[in-house]
Amino acid sequence: MTSTPVTRNVDGLTFAYHEAGEGEPLLMLHGSGPGVSAWSNFRDNLPVFAERFRTIMPDLPGFGGTDLPELDEVYPRAAAKWIARLMDELGIESAVFVGNSMGGAVAAELAVLAPDRVRRMALMGSGGLSVGIFQAEPSEGFKRLFEFLEEPTRERMIGWVKTMVFDPRRITDALVDERMSNATAEGVLEKTKAIFASMFDPRRQAQYTPLWTKAASVTTPTLLLWGRDDRMLPYDQAHFANRWLPDVELHTFSRCGHWIQIERKSDFERVVIEFLTRKASDLTEETGGTRHGS
Template identity: 30%
Template sequence: MNTVATSEQIWRVPPVEVVHRDRYVDVDGMRTHYLDAGDGPAIVLLHSGEFGGGAETSWEYLMPALARHFRVIAPDWLGFGKTAKIHDFDSKRNRMLSHMVRFIEVMALEKAHFVGNSMGATYLLQMAAETPCRLPVDRLVAISGGGFIPDNEERRRLLDYDGSEEAMSGLLAAIFEDPVWYRDRDYVRRRHALSIAPGAWEAIAAARFRSPQAPVRSEFGGADRTPYENISAKTLIIAGDRDRLRLPGFADDLAARIPGAKASVLENAGHCPNIEQAAKVGKLIIEFLTADT
């Protein structure tokens, strides 16, 4: 479906229908980039956190379908994409979350649906579990995020990325099931170029730096202490059955901890079904967000 057969197989990812506009806004002195498309109720898309990750690469295949029903706003997290390359050595996570909360305030969004993938989904669920919740969440969709995060070989491919094109191919192989996404050389080169743009690699790799006096700690492989039972927003968990960055069955386990939540697991999908199975994910999201109950 995603390939063209010749005497030597040529791998090509599907073409993108570009419907979004690039926008910038100042958030407390930090230049913040976001994509904007469509009209209607607001839906905010929070992207994943791999090297070279950003709003465009996470959501470009999903935005055309969503923009037919919603006003779609997809910001780049602090340190990612075209947003300011700032890293907080005291608390990267808290700085990123505070920046995103302020972005929503600056955009004057009093209520919105939120969708996150991977890091974006994990952070979204964590904020939704806060009391009180800092985001104006109406309904929530978490794609391949939340729950226990194993520290395995595939995770190491993401964390140990050295900035080479070969390593980018390996990184993509860890997050996708369909090989077209890591064998299409043009796509790999595009993702590689984004990962080595000025400040891009440094802003993410800075999280590795530790004082020799600091205790060894990691957000991966440890217990997940998020109080998911506190989440009051109507929630849908989407996962791929071939996600090698999560444990089998994690989506059902996670949904069981969130009052009224539902889980949908897609066959033959990896960690980013919002990219490799965008049509199916779009249909699930639209049905979930437009359902009366």
């Protein structure tokens, strides 16, 4: 498995993605942030999931090797529609999903727009269906991210990636170098700013019903995964979605920040694979009621 993605033209948009394995389709949607791509987010997890699934890791629109289309609505909803088009191009009618942060919001948007296309979803430190209850807004992680976008220095990149993890020893020079190179490549900062601008534009917000207000109507079986020490999308956000999603479980990782797939790699893979491969009859209790886990 190499870092070079495959590209496809999807309705005029160049989409980049990695694919490995056979079986039930699994789409793994990465988060946002400076220099992110599917490969940077999930490359170490791909071999494990490829043993069980036809695993597809797309670069979301505007990230990595995928073009940014014109955004006439908030980004997660627009990206969900493009993921559906990519699925059409790849001959995938429905799939299971893993969504990290922004990728979780995109998966959840697709589950609302086209429930038959998302069989199950595991959402990690996800936006969209979650909402802050106790923590200040913006979070520490978002503050550091916006500071970097305003002035993209190495020092500010280090400040941001440190908010992603519980253990700062995971922040190596190689990691910072890779993210700096990706984030400062030609056109990347402009695309990243446009993506976040779409989410905070009052005109687009006025035309958009927040996903969390529809949480009770989401029928897709959902696993929420959260680092207890997440400083990007703090842990208190997990509890709104855990209360209102009809078919939900919540798994919390101690001594873990926003990058669960890195800090708790083996546990993340084990828990997600168990959920995604569980028999449908086991997803709810025998009484047919909602199952809540912790």
